[in-house]
Amino acid sequence: MNENFDYRPIDEILEVHGTKPKAIIAILQDIQEKYNYLPAEIFPYLAAKMKFGEARIYGVATFYENFSLEPKGKYIIRCCDGTACHVRGSTPILTQLYDELNLSETKHTTDDLMFTVETVSCLGACGLAPVITVNGKVYPAMTPVKVAELIKELKEEITNG
Amino acid sequence: MVKLNSREDLIKFRERCAQAFNSETKKILICGGTGCVAGGALEIRDKLKALMEAEGLTCEVELADEPHKDVVGLKTSGCHGFCEMGPLVRIEPQGWLYIKVKLEDCEEIISKTVIAGECIDRLSYKQNGVTYAKQEEIPFYKKQTRLVLEHCGHINALSIREYIAIGGYSALEKCLFEMTPDEIIDEVTNSNLRGRGGGGFPAGKKWKSCQKQKDPEKYIVCNGDEGDPGAFMDRSIMEGDPNRLIEGMMISGLGIGSSEGYIYVRAEYPLAVERLQNAIAQAEEIGILGDNILGTDKSFHIHINRGAGAFVCGEGSALTQSIEGKRGMPRVKPPRTVEHGLFDKPTNLNNVETYANVPSIILNGADWYRSIGPENSPGTKAFALTGNINNTGLIEVPMGTTLREVIFDVGGGMRGDGKFKAVQIGGPSGGCLTEKDLDIPLDFDSLKKVGAMIGSGGLVVMDDHTCMVEVARFFMNFTQNESCGKCVPCREGTKRMLEILERIVAGNGKDGDIELLEELADTISNISLCGLGKSAPSPVISTIANFRDEYEAHIYDKKCPAGQCKKLVNYTIDADLCKGCSKCARNCPVNAITGVIKSPYTIDQNKCIKCGACVSNCPFKAIKEV
Numbered sequence: 079m080n081e082n083f084d085y086r087p088i089d090e091i092l093e094v095h096g097t098k099p100k101a102i103i104a105i106l107q108d109i110q111e112k113y114n115y116l117p118a119e120i121f122p123y124l125a126a127k128m129k130f131g132e133a134r135i136y137g138v139a140t141f142y143e144n145f146s147l148e149p150k151g152k153y154i155i156r157c158c159d160g161t162a163c164h165v166r167g168s169t170p171i172l173t174q175l176y177d178e179l180n181l182s183e184t185k186h187t188t189d190d191l192m193f194t195v196e197t198v199s200c201l202g203a204c205g206l207a208p209v210i211t212v213n214g215k216v217y218p219a220m221t222p223v224k225v226a227e228l229i230k231e232l233k234e235e236i237t238n239g
Numbered sequence: 240m241v242k243l244n245s246r247e248d249l250i251k252f253r254e255r256c257a258q259a260f261n262s263e264t265k266k267i268l269i270c271g272g273t274g275c276v277a278g279g280a281l282e283i284r285d286k287l288k289a290l291m292e293a294e295g296l297t298c299e300v301e302l303a304d305e306p307h308k309d310v311v312g313l314k315t316s317g318c319h320g321f322c323e324m325g326p327l328v329r330i331e332p333q334g335w336l337y338i339k340v341k342l343e344d345c346e347e348i349i350s351k352t353v354i355a356g357e358c359i360d361r362l363s364y365k366q367n368g369v370t371y372a373k374q375e376e377i378p379f380y381k382k383q384t385r386l387v388l389e390h391c392g393h394i395n396a397l398s399i400r401e402y403i404a405i406g407g408y409s410a411l412e413k414c415l416f417e418m419t420p421d422e423i424i425d426e427v428t429n430s431n432l433r434g435r436g437g438g439g440f441p442a443g444k445k446w447k448s449c450q451k452q453k454d455p456e457k458y459i460v461c462n463g464d465e466g467d468p469g470a471f472m473d474r475s476i477m478e479g480d481p482n483r484l485i486e487g488m489m490i491s492g493l494g495i496g497s498s499e500g501y502i503y504v505r506a507e508y509p510l511a512v513e514r515l516q517n518a519i520a521q522a523e524e525i526g527i528l529g530d531n532i533l534g535t536d537k538s539f540h541i542h543i544n545r546g547a548g549a550f551v552c553g554e555g556s557a558l559t560q561s562i563e564g565k566r567g568m569p570r571v572k573p574p575r576t577v578e579h580g581l582f583d584k585p586t587n588l589n590n591v592e593t594y595a596n597v598p599s600i601i602l603n604g605a606d607w608y609r610s611i612g613p614e615n616s617p618g619t620k621a622f623a624l625t626g627n628i629n630n631t632g633l634i635e636v637p638m639g640t641t642l643r644e645v646i647f648d649v650g651g652g653m654r655g656d657g658k659f660k661a662v663q664i665g666g667p668s669g670g671c672l673t674e675k676d677l678d679i680p681l682d683f684d685s686l687k688k689v690g691a692m693i694g695s696g697g698l699v700v701m702d703d704h705t706c707m708v709e710v711a712r713f714f715m716n717f718t719q720n721e722s723c724g725k726c727v728p729c730r731e732g733t734k735r736m737l738e739i740l741e742r743i744v745a746g747n748g749k750d751g752d753i754e755l756l757e758e759l760a761d762t763i764s765n766i767s768l769c770g771l772g773k774s775a776p777s778p779v780i781s782t783i784a785n786f787r788d789e790y791e792a793h794i795y796d797k798k799c800p801a802g803q804c805k806k807l808v809n810y811t812i813d814a815d816l817c818k819g820c821s822k823c824a825r826n827c828p829v830n831a832i833t834g835v836i837k838s839p840y841t842i843d844q845n846k847c848i849k850c851g852a853c854v855s856n857c858p859f860k861a862i863k864e865v
Contacts, residue, residue: 102564103547134565141723143548143568144506160468161663161699162625164713199550199717200468201507204323204625205274205632214509216277 082181083119089113098127102138106145114154115146151187153232156211161202163208171208172197174222178229192236244534246416252525253403255473256305256369261406262306263299265353266331266834271396272318272478272633273510274324279342281315281786284366286345288313292350302400304802306343311353314401317479320633321379324364328831329374329392336374337362365715366651367428368517379630382649384611384621387595387605388635391479395512399521402482408527411486414493415535418601423494424450427597428720429605431617436553436590437665437694437770439683442597445587450495451576457497459488460581462558462590463504463511466550466784468717472621473591475633477504477511481518482781485528485541487594487719492539495587498601500541503558506548515543532613550721554586555580557723568723590623590695612638616682620693626662626700627654636681638692643677646700659787668774670781671707690781692774706803708793712740714778715779729772732763736779744804748794805849808864814839816861823853823862 091108095101105124110116130210139145140236157172175195176182179188187194203209206218208226217228243249268285290659291298299310312331319327322562323427324338328348328813335358344362351357361648364371371377373511374392394401394574402408414423418795428443449457461484465473476484482572488500522528530538544562551557552567559581595620600608609617616638622645625631629651636645642662646652653659661671670691672679679685686692719733736759739752760776767773783790792798798835799807812823812832817839824840831847834840842853844864854862 083629098564100562100564103561104545107547136307137566138564141334141568142546145547161666161697161713162469162631163467165626165699165701165705165710198507199466199721201273202465202471202474203273203277204469204471205325206277207625207631209277216273218274218277219790225383 079238080119083117085119085123088123089121092124092127099128099130102128102135103142105200106135110145114150115148118147148187151189151192152236153212154194154196156196156198156201156203158199158201158203158207158209158211159197160202160204160207162200162204166207169210170222171210171225172224175210175229178226193232241525246412246533249403249408249412249527249533251681253406253409256302256400256404257302258306261310261403262308263310264332265310265787266312266314266329267348267353267487267670268312268314268316268329268331268392270317270325270329270392271315272321272322272325272391272475273508274318274322275327276510278326279858280326283328283340283342283345284313284315286342286554288507290345290349291353294354296349296353302395302398302404314395315397315785316635317388317396318475318633319374319392320388320475320635321377321630322633323629323631327392328362330358333358333376334373336364336372336377338364355689362827362853375463377514379632379634379649379651382644383635384619385481385635386599387476387592387621388479388633388658390483393474394480396479396481397517399482399518399525399527402481406602407482407598408486410601411489411493411527412533413601414490415533415537420450421494423490423601426601426605427494430600430608431605431615432593432596432600432608433616433618433683434589435592435620435696437692439669439693442589442593445577445589446491446494449585449587449820451565452578454585455496455585456710458501458581458584458586459492459493459495459500460559460562460586460588461488461496461500461502462553462555463502463508463596464546464553464589465505465591465695466553466721467509467631467695467697468812469623469625469663469699470666471623472633472696474511475621476591476595477502477508478514481511481515482522483595483598484515484591485518485522487597488541488706489528489532489539490597491594492588493537498538498540500539501544501562501581502541503544503546503552503562505547512545519543539622549723550717551723551769551771552859554771557769559586566723569771571768575633591678592696602677613680613682620681620696622681622696622698624650624698624700627657627702627705628652628700629654638682639678639680639685641678642672642698643691645681645698646677646692650700652701653700655702657704659700659705660705661701661707663699663701663710663714663778664697665692665777666697667717668692668770668777669694669697670777671701671710671785673785674829690777690784704801704803706799706801707742707782707789708799709801709803710738711779711782712737712744715775718775722771722775726766726768726772729767729775732759732767733772733775735759735774736763740779743790743793744799745806746793748790748795750794752794753787753790757783802864805851809844810842810849810851810853810862811865812842815865816859818859818861820858822856822858825851826856828852 330336430440433439557567557569621635817836
């Protein structure tokens, strides 16, 4: 237990889902939604509350792609690299995103914690390929030029608060 | 809402809903599928609503309790399927379809179409100079047979009352009050409905063996973890007609003797989760779902589990592990899922489309179902048609339709000036088919014969600008990422195969690489535990079988015939076309281009990083890829 960490939101989430083992994925999903990632502090806390090993919770958290143990940016940009997007040119889009934000295959989040760029294997919006999403909003038929414009807009949004 | 306590209650309720539904003579149906929503469909709906109200028109978003005159229904429907042309708006009673509708078009839709009853020509679909005002006449729709998707695009996806108005839950009613569990299963068995998730296992047979298990506690699980990239049929059913899935699962529960259902939905489908939750809440409220369904002693509960991003969870035993809150790793079979499935109890696992077929089989009978499509694979199949094709979208055709009909008639042929090269069927577990296979009927057995599989139903069409080695690398990269790591051949083998493919597309392929790929593929597919590993090498095997010359060109000639592998492409400036404007030199990030103003420039091949910036920036199209 970390005394500086506010566990009240976690308790609220546990209230909704209960503490049975089968609820763990839904609980982690809600925690991730709240913090944008899974803070290290939650693992011993959940283990104690749910009465099973911290290792198992950690095992679940690291198995599924959607969970992140590191903080993510304010804007989470997901670039679809499904088959349909791939054949219609998603690679140049991803490269453009990396270039615009100084990110790479190994560095996903900007140092100011504003942007995270991830790839996703299919958003199911293949008719609009290639697509990216920013915090869940779908941007259809992207081109590298459109990416540059979008990033510029988002950066302006940040400076204007 | 009312609570329905008996069969009579449901029949009366249906009549009332139907009267209200039929009194909405004028209707605007806005496609509420993921594609059209991303294109702004919901903003269009809101604007139409505001405009109608300003005009003093009564606009009905929710179906009213009582029938009444002079209303215009404004509905958010399920996916129409013609995603390429979205956002789509359907006008009833005329059956017109407006394509690529923008916010600016809303005023005209209200004044011209809703008030004056005229069709707006510029919003209608056109092909080869012909205008198609009516949706059903558009070539894309004409060749289709929509059974599972029959409601998508025609009713409000958010309203159980509209579903009931057009006969929804009649099949459940029939099962509850007229059929025994054995009769239900026999009907499904006789229909020869085969699982739409990929394998094509007969659904009735699976239901029977689950029913026969001694344990009284059984589960009905729906696999909505549609992980194949390029497939979105199940998403469209869950979003567009969620009640149909619920009805199918409930019928399965009645047959097998289970009162608990789970739907496992992919994390990437938030809208599907929302629509299912909405439908479940409405069904519970009126007493169709929950305890004592329609006053009987039967109960059924449905839970939704959201996936967390693991492709392997589409495999049965991994999926049930994930619902239990564990790492989604497949286990050794037997025991099979019907014996030891969810929480170690007998479990019937089918995919979304399979369950969605069930209500019409119960209502129309097994003989009717078998009359559609070939004998061994009856019924229809939904496909997601994507890639370098004109009409991207969701389609449904009778089983046995040929690929040629699907790609060139329904799909409208190749996009731009591309020439058909191959079609990937069955996603990363499937294979590619070429020109010679175009007349093969699409059904489970015919495809198996040519080493491909229907899989979940993704069809990605590729043109001559697509490099097949790169496609194989792409799929291998996908399966390698998604391998759960439990068994060595899949975990390590796919990694080695990926390394070889990466080497080949980078121009570092060696003599013997193709043979090594084949050997690894053989080992991996023979000794992996689950379907993911067993089928992981399929794209490589089928591309080698069909396009061995492309592999050889990469390895021996260091050339990419499709011009897609950037590392194998050399850029040169055509001295006759170059005007010496220096734009390319200024855009080159590594200063590889030099020259004198107003005379042809040259590229230093040793410095060039093949980024392509010069090509896209040249105003005279003087830079060529060779």
